[in-house]
Amino acid sequence: MRIAIAGFQHETNTFVSTPTSLTDFEQADSWPPLLVGEDVLETTRGMNLPIAGFAAAATKHDLRPILWCAAEPGGKVMTSAFENIAGRITHAIKELTPLDAVFLDLHGAMVTENSDDGEGELLSRIRQIVGPNVPLVASLDMHANISKKMVDSSDALTIYRTYPHLDMAETGARAFRMIEAIRRDGRPEKVWRQGEYLIPLHAQQTGAGPARALYEGLDEFDGPGTQLAEIALGFTAADIHDTGPSLVVYGPDRTKAEAICDTLSDRLSSAEPEFDCPLLSPVEAVRRAKQAPDGYPIVIADVQDNPGAGASSDTTGLLRELIEQNAPPTLLGLLHDPSLANAAHQAGHGATFDATIGGHGPGDEPVQAKVLVHHLSGGQCAYTGEMYGGGVATLGPSAALRLIGSQIHIVVTSGRNQCLDLAQFRHFGLEPKQNKILCVKSTAHFRADFEPIAQDVLLCAAPGQFPCSLKDVNYRNLRPDVRTHLEG
Known part of the structure; x- marks a missing residue:
């Protein structure tokens, strides 16, 4: 397969006033600086990154790396920075067409100066270029705030299952597995559902507690074929409509995908009291x-x-x-x-x-x-x-x-x-x-x-x-039916 791959990651804290600039994406911090072309593969090889895990799983295929970048989490991404990076990705995809698939290493909680849904905007632009029949799959961070636009524009989203994120490379490899399955079996049915309450980030750790049980329960739904279930717990420092947990389920059978989503939704709902994690002064x-x-x-x-x-x-x-x-x-x-x-x-x-x-x-x-x-x-x-x-x-x-x-x-x-x-x-x-x-x-x-x-x-x-104490946060843009904290 001839597969275009790219990465564009940012976790946006809308309560921070300083915007995130193009320079922030270009410089090294916790991760490498902005990488272009073959440097994407060479520099990230062996690292715990989705794009590295995808590339390692797809070594027998014709990978066409475009760019990869990430900025330290911060304020909204400047429009100029988003348009520069998104434009470079979409232009390269046009130049590479025809393609057999596209993979994107994204975060899922990017907010720009012009859009509350940076990833949804990027995915929709790419979908318009490649058309409805080319598999478009993205990996997301466990703290993603997933939108309908993100789900509708992609064929599958794979999501980290550990916090600390020890499985980033595994998540990229799972994205490649989904591309193979989609090419073989056709586009899957999709079921997406948002949770009823916000989960503070310090309570999302998967070493113990409710998050560990939720993610360990996903193994039973991995395969065969295009069957896959994923959970994102959301990033609560983004004051936007889609902030909060989401479930995404894929598979060849709509009825079965709905049933799996019902099961996971019940588990998520039941876990709400367990996510109450008090903080010390x-x-x-x-x-x-x-x-x-x-x-x-x-x-x-x-x-x-x-x-x-x-x-x-x-x-x-x-x-x-x-x-x-x-x-x-x-x-x-x-x-x-x-x-x-x-x-x-x-x-x-x-x-x-x-x-x-x-x-x-x-x-x-x-x-x-x-x-x-x-x-x-x-x-x-x-x-x-x-x-x-x-x-x-x-x-x-x-x-x-x-x-x-x-x-x-x-x-x-x-x-x-x-x-x-x-x-x-x-x-x-x-x-x-x-x-x-x-x-x-x-x-x-x-x-x-x-x-x-x-x-x-x-x-x-x-x-x-x-x-992290969400009852004290002055949210203005959440959807009206999501709870910010346990009452009483």
Whole structure:
């Protein structure tokens, strides 16, 4: 088969005012910079990415890579950026026609300045080019907010089933399996249904609880042929009509697909009370961490300041409480503060200086403290954990600082980057296992690498730009029949 492949990923936090530009897609961050042509295959080979998993499954076929890009989650994608990237993809597909299939590595929660449904817009444009008979399949993130336009424009959507997302490459391979089945058996019937309630992101982790049961239950519906069932749990920092969970079921028989969707819908509905996952205040989280027995570290997740969900990654609520309670040996990261990182590099290794730390956003204030420069780095940090292992985090000029008069070390970066890998501390000469408390600006991705060395994980609701306590969120654009939180 002659298959065009491309990737265009963004998770949009509509509560963040700073837009996402073309430059954000062009530069490296957690993932590679914008890739074009054969570089798409060469650079992503072996990585835990859908496009890499698709390519590995389709090695016997004629793959035509167009481009692949992803920007760190943030505000709405600028119209100019969307039109530039979408235009390059659609132009290349026109040039490559005739094609036997098209695969797209998408996120599913892209909001642009002009559209609440970036993926639906892109898929519909491609459908108009290739016509109704060419299989068009896309992979989506588990946090996708799926629209009718996305379902109608595609032949199948495959969705991550783990959070942390350890199965991104598997999801791409599943997309190739669906293309093969569609080419052999014809286009499947589709059933799409949206859930009745929102699920906060910190409750979506699949290591335990209701999400684990929901996703483990999908295995019984994988095949034969075009039969497939997928679940997206939604991205709650997007205030749009389609925010929330969705079910998509495919298969040759409409009646059976409806029955499978009914089963999954009942399971999702029944799980609602189990998704109630309370958060601790910074005061309580630090107090509990201090009282824990010595041994393995306690992880405190600063879930509402997660740059992987569009937050600034520089809030100081948790840091202030660590200082107030005179925390035992503690690591905190990654704090995004380019000016502070630059000041550390100017001061030099081993120097001390009066620092203004974080707190640049509205409603927050910097922490003033004297610090010691423990370690300096240019910011190229190789991941070692399961999720991104083999990749490189581009942090920009960065530093590890110790607050004088305390046992607190902070990793400060010039680029926003979610703290999800132990290497992001070890790169700076800091050993997580030797500390009592590990504070990570992450919502759940940290679990894959940090849980194996932790005696407990505490979820903390310090103020931040990624709201996790949904009852406090001022939504304006949700569909009227979706619940934001459990009543009572």
